Each structure stands twice: as structure tokens, then as C-alpha cells.
Amino acid sequence: MGRFNRESFILQDKDVLRDDYQPETLEERDEELDEYAAALRPVIQGWQPNNVFLYGVTGVGKTAATHDLLEELQKSAEEYDDVDLNVIELNCTGCTTSYQVAVNLVNEIRSPSHPLTTVSSSREPMSETGYQQKRIFNELYNDLESIGGTILVVLDEIDNIGSDDDILYELPRARSQLDLDVKIGVIGISNDFKFRENLSPKVKDTLCEEEILFPPYDANELRNILRQRADIALHSDVLESDVIPLCAAFSAQDSGSARQALRLLRKAADIAENEAMAGGEAKITEEHVREAEHQIQRQQVVEGMHSLTRQGQYVLLTVCQLAAEGETPERTKLIYQRYQKILRNHGTDPLKRRRVHDHLSDLSLHGILRLVDSTGGRGNYNEYELDVSLSSALDALESEFGDLTEIRETAKRHQVLD
Numbered sequence: 001m002g003r004f005n006r007e008s009f010i011l012q013d014k015d016v017l018r019d020d021y022q023p024e025t026l027e028e029r030d031e032e033l034d035e036y037a038a039a040l041r042p043v044i045q046g047w048q049p050n051n052v053f054l055y056g057v058t059g060v061g062k063t064a065a066t067h068d069l070l071e072e073l074q075k076s077a078e079e080y081d082d083v084d085l086n087v088i089e090l091n092c093t094g095c096t097t098s099y100q101v102a103v104n105l106v107n108e109i110r111s112p113s114h115p116l117t118t119v120s121s122s123r124e125p126m127s128e129t130g131y132q133q134k135r136i137f138n139e140l141y142n143d144l145e146s147i148g149g150t151i152l153v154v155l156d157e158i159d160n161i162g163s164d165d166d167i168l169y170e171l172p173r174a175r176s177q178l179d180l181d182v183k184i185g186v187i188g189i190s191n192d193f194k195f196r197e198n199l200s201p202k203v204k205d206t207l208c209e210e211e212i213l214f215p216p217y218d219a220n221e222l223r224n225i226l227r228q229r230a231d232i233a234l235h236s237d238v239l240e241s242d243v244i245p246l247c248a249a250f251s252a253q254d255s256g257s258a259r260q261a262l263r264l265l266r267k268a269a270d271i272a273e274n275e276a277m278a279g280g281e282a283k284i285t286e287e288h289v290r291e292a293e294h295q296i297q298r299q300q301v302v303e304g305m306h307s308l309t310r311q312g313q314y315v316l317l318t319v320c321q322l323a324a325e326g327e328t329p330e331r332t333k334l335i336y337q338r339y340q341k342i343l344r345n346h347g348t349d350p351l352k353r354r355r356v357h358d359h360l361s362d363l364s365l366h367g368i369l370r371l372v373d374s375t376g377g378r379g380n381y382n383e384y385e386l387d388v389s390l391s392s393a394l395d396a397l398e399s400e401f402g403d404l405t406e407i408r409e410t411a412k413r414h415q416v417l418d
């Protein structure tokens with residue numbers, strides 16, 4: 001048989017494990033869905049919609065819940081002649097200002113593929129620069145008014161706009177302020193808790209009329225979510241009993257994200273599938289999950305390293321060396337001292353301490369290091385440790401620094417090599 005054939009031993013439908021798959025029902029979210037549905041109910045009454053703000057860490061079902069409920073709401077709305085519901089969705093990734101959000105909304109409405117296009121097809125898309133904000137907002141209001149009825153504007157990843165949050169104040173008030181003949185409700189979605197805290201008080205009052213928190217999933221909840229997907233995605237009898245609990249436990253410990261748990265199961269299934277293709281047993285085992293976790297972490301470090309300078313890589317190497325000696329979490333001051341020593345050994349000039357702090361902080365933003373706040377006898381200080389396994393960090397660093405057997409041997413001696 002050739003390289004490409006349809007034979008599969010493990011996966012029945014891999015797409016079901018993908019992020020963009022919409023499950024029949026959302027597991028473990030009854031409370032949040034009830035709260036969310038209550039916030040949307042005024043739409044069906046023909047009343048002015050509430051503005052809703054959803055927040056919670058990444059991968060906890062905010063977007064999936066929104067798609068589910070809006071679909072249901074639209075179906076219900078069709079049963080009432082006096083409810084004309086329209087939904088406009090925008091993922092705000094890449095929009096750093098209210099201006100950009102407004103332009104993108106206008107262009108979304110005017111895009112040939114949007115169901116509302118007929119309403120404003122005569123209007124041209126707008127360029128991203130060159131207008132005053134007021135002009136763009138007016139174009140948006142005109143478009144919204146020509147659509148009419150009730151409009152829910154969903155702004156996913158809204159935290160991208162940072163403190164430039166005018167639109168979140170202006171849009172919900174447009175009807176009353178400008179006497180528009182359209183009912184507008186805004187649904188903001190964010191995984192950035194700081195963004196919510198830093199919203200200006202006037203925006204908080206309008207946008208956060210109804211706030212719904214999506215908490216991280218615990219291991220039990222993740223198990224149920226994974227089982228629901230695995231039942232459809234995998235052939236029967238290919239899962240060993242400890243696979244789903246292990247995927248759930250890894251993800252619950254780290255982030256409580258269903259996305260992370262699904263990615264782990266998908267990767268483990270891939271590895272098992274490849275082995276089965278090569279004549280191995282058609283089973284996903286605990287070992288496959290551990291290997292998948294290792295590969296994902298290594299990939300995370302490799303991707304993070306692309307954005308690191310050589311000095312940033314040295315900082316990571318320093319933390320790895322300390323980790324191999326069982327010395328992490330370690331204070332930034334001591335990390336800096338070790339970093340200087342390593343740089344001298346490599347015949348390279350070390351950076352000033354401030355810059356090394358910046359690299360440590362970058363590495364923690366990339367999820368490679370973790371910042372640990374510690375309170376010591378002499379006050380508070382920052383400590384860092386690896387947030388990925390030592391072996392995956394070393395694997396990734398080896399492509400830059402060559403053989404790192406010495407560090408691995410040290411880690412073995414200290415029994416810290418995972």
C-alpha cells in the first residue's frame with residue numbers, strides 16, 4: 001500500500017479533537033450557560049439587549065458557549081415575527097485601538113461573505129487608516145441602523161484594545177445618544193483579568209452590566225469534556241483507562257483549559273496512530289500521553305526561542321543549569337550571578353542586571369519560566385523556575401548550544417530529570 005491511504009487504527013474523526021469543532025453540548029457549564037441565557041433573554045422579549053462581559057482564562061469555553069447560545073437564540077428569535085435579531089462577530093486579535101475595532105466591524109458588515117451584506121452592499125470597505133475616529137464611528141452607526149432590529153456585537157479577545165476602550169462605551173450608548181432606530185447589545189469576551197480590572201469606570205458601568213466568569217476546569221470536569229470528544233473521535237477500545245485521567249490531570253494542574261487537554265489527547269492519539277501504522281498495538285497508553293506532553297512542551301520552548309535573542313537563550317540556559325542542580329526556584333539576584341559566570345565561560349560579555357530581568361520576564365510571558373513570589377525573612381523577592389520540563393527545555397536549547405549532556409548528567413545525579 002502507498003504512503004497515503006485511509007487506514008486508521010486509532011482515530012475515527014480527528015477533527016472532533018480540534019479546537020474549532022463545536023460539540024453537541026457543552027459539558028460542565030450549566031451554571032454559566034443559565035446565567036448567560038438569562039442575560040440574553042431580553043432579546044426575545046423585544047427589549048433592549050443587555051451588554052455582557054465574559055471573562056476567564058484561555059480555553060474554558062467562553063467562545064464555544066457564545067456560539068451555542070447565539071445559535072439557539074437566533075433559532076428562537078425566528079419564531080417571533082417582531083424580533084429581528086442580527087449578530088456581528090469580530091475577533092479583535094490585532095486590533096489595538098477602538099478605531100481599528102470600528103473599522104473592522106464596518107468591513108465585517110460590508111464583507112461580501114457576511115449574511116448582512118445585502119443591507120450595506122452599496123458601501124465600500126474602509127481603509128484602516130486616514131479617517132478621524134468620529135467619522136469611522138458614524139459609518140458604523142449608519143451601517144448598524146441600516147441593518148436595524150436588534151444587533152448583538154460580539155467582540156472576542158477584546159483585551160487587545162488595552163486602555164483605548166472608547167468603543168465599549170460609545171457603542172452601547174449609540175441608540176440613546178444618537179436616537180438610532182436599532183437596539184444594540186455588546187458582548188465582550190476576554191481572557192485577560194488585568195484588562196477587566198483596568199477598564200475605565202464608565203466602560204465598566206456600561207459593558208459589564210452582566211458579567212459572567214468562566215472559571216478554569218478541574219480534573220474531573222476535564223475528564224468529562226475529554227470523554228465526550230474521545231467517544232466520537234476515537235475507535236472503540238483504543239483508550240487505556242488511565243489516558244483520559246492523565247490528560248485531565250496534566251491540564252488541570254497547569255491551566256484548567258479544555259483546549260490544552262484536547263491538544264494533549266490529540267497529540268497522544270497521533271503518536272499512537274503512527275506506532276500502530278508501523279505495526280504496533282492499536283492502543284493509546286499513559287506513555288503516549290507523557291511523550292505527547294514532552295513534545296508539546298519542547299515545541300513551546302522552540303517557538304518561544306525563536307523570539308529570544310542569543311542573550312535570552314543564555315538566560316534560559318542559566319535557569320536550566322540551576323534546575324539541574326535542584327536549585328530552582330531561584331532568586332533573580334542569584335540567577336544573575338550564575339548567568340555572569342556562564343557568559344564568562346563562553347567568552348561573551350554579560351548584560352546588565354536590568355536586561356536579564358527583562359529576559360526572565362519575557363521567558364515567563366512565553367510560558368517557559370514561571371515567576372514565583374516568595375516572602376523571605378528580608379521581605380518579598382522574585383524567584384523563577386522552569387514552567388516546562390527540564391528535558392524539553394534542554395532538547396530545545398541543544399539546537400542552539402550543541403551537546404548539553406553535562407547538564408543532563410547533573411540533573412540525573414540530583415534526580416530532577418523528568
Ligand SMILES: Nc1ncnc2c1ncn2[C@@H]1O[C@H](COP(=O)(O)OP(=O)(O)OP(=O)(O)O)[C@@H](O)[C@H]1O
Nearest residue numbers: 019026027058059060061062063064191225258259
Ligand atoms: N465545557 C466544554 N465542553 C466541551 N468542550 C469544551 C468545553 N469548554 C471548552 N471546550 C472546547 O475547548 C476548546 C476551547 O474552547 P473556547 O475556544 O470556547 O475557549 P475560550 O475560553 O473562548 O478560550 P480563549 O479565551 O482562548 O478564546 C474548544 O474546542 C471547545 O469546544
